Amino acid sequence: DGGITQSPKYLFRKEGQNVTLSCEQNLNHDAMYWYRQDPGQGLRLIYYSQIVNDFQKGDIAEGYSVSREKKESFPLTVTSAQKNPTAFYLCASSMAGLDGYTFGSGTRLTVV
């Protein structure tokens, strides 16, 4: 079955460490996105990519980095520069138009 796989489901990070969240899709979607979700808030866009080897900053890109070397993969690195990284992270992909997004199951990142 086609879908999006995020791993790991839970991730713990020590202060000052970089961590990378994985997102893989086999839907042949061109566009991929990373969102952050905090309690009581909607989803906020971190980065998105419409095509391989190209990506754009979203609303809250500071302290994060991404790469898009393959169509299927869009990993997100949470760097030590991110001041408050504890959150739930959702990856999504889409084709154009009315199809909307297909979401992964998310990664819960906790700084310890």
Place this chain on the structure above:
Amino acid sequence: AQTVTQSQPEMSVQEAETVTLSCTYDTSESDYYLFWYKQPPSRQMILVIRQEAYKQQNATENRFSVNFQKAAKSFSLKISDSQLGDAAMYFCAFNRDNYGQNFVFGPGTRLSVLP
């Protein structure tokens, strides 16, 4: 800037009854797409229903339907015959076009279904 507002942080409904979740949005665009997503306790985001702004007819998916009022910029979700499995966070979302940077989510409404 485009925004999406959901004025009801929490709602509850009795099983088998009907509930309506509100959503308003702000845009100067004439063509766009609107969505309702459901996020159950598993936190998996699930597309519930979608609407194209240029279509007058309200979208319907089984027990889920919308009341789309373009002039009022309102996009409410009606859930009929509510079931326990409908309990979740519901997010209204707006997309101006095909591109992710214009996909804006509301803050969500937490729906409880009472047996």
